[in-house]
């Protein structure tokens with residue numbers, strides 16, 4: 001199964017060991033996927049390479065046991081090396097999410113091949129211009145944010161002169177209109193944000209703390225995915241692809 005052709009970024013969980021209040025990462029992933037999450041990104045700024053590889057193996061096994069390994073993409077943040085090592089070990093990891101300071105998407109594509117999923121964080125400044133003119137041939141989607149300032153990533157939205165700039169709903173609506181790729185939006189997203197976010201037309205939302213930090217991650221996931229499904233979307237003027 002080519003995950004690129006079925007990629008669904010509508011409900012996108014990002015999680016690592018530092019986000020779970022001590023609970024095992026696979027436990028959080030299970031709660032999310034059993035309750036409708038469609039994409040999982042393993043992200044840790046503290047875990048060792050070996051720990052990340054173990055997490056990849058555990059999460060891939062979990063997705064298989066849930067019968068979701070051909071539906072729910074498993075991605076790794078930043079670490080092309082981890083994706084390559086996981087593959088070498090026979091672990092099904094579908095791709096990587098890279099940011100503007102990470103390994104270029106073109107290099108990821110070259111090393112991971114045509115079937116890998118590659119996500120890119122859109123540039124923080126001149127967002128609309130960037131997305132309009134960016135060469136997207138190696139990428140599958142754009143991540144954009146933050147919608148709100150967030151303790152999960154305090155530097156998100158911080159400009160070089162120290163100001164905090166968050167994404168307005170108008171900007172996200174425009175982003176959706178100009179982007180040749182699907183767009184997933186995150187940064188402080190909570191259930192209450194979903195109706196307005198969906199109305200912008202963007203293809204999905206990404207969250208860490210709304211699920212990984214919730215007292216009851218399964219209930220939180222169910223609430224978010226059912227709300228997202230129910231909310232009307234802005235119809236796109238020009239269809240993508």
Ligand SMILES: Cc1ncc(COP(=O)(O)OP(=O)(O)O)c(N)n1
Nearest residue numbers: 077078097098099100121143144206
């Ligand atoms: C889906 C998604 N969108 C954006 C990001 C942020 O990536 P990046 O800019 O590389 O920052 P870090 O996550 O590495 O701190 C993301 N991870 N996922």
Ligand SMILES: Cc1nc(C(=O)O)sc1CCOP(=O)(O)O
Nearest residue numbers: 145146150152187188207208209
């Ligand atoms: C990983 C990440 N990237 C962001 C961006 O704006 O680029 S915000 C973010 C963290 C999102 O976590 P939470 O849902 O807990 O706010």
Ligand SMILES: [Mg+2]
Nearest residue numbers: 078098099102
């Ligand atoms: Mg990164």
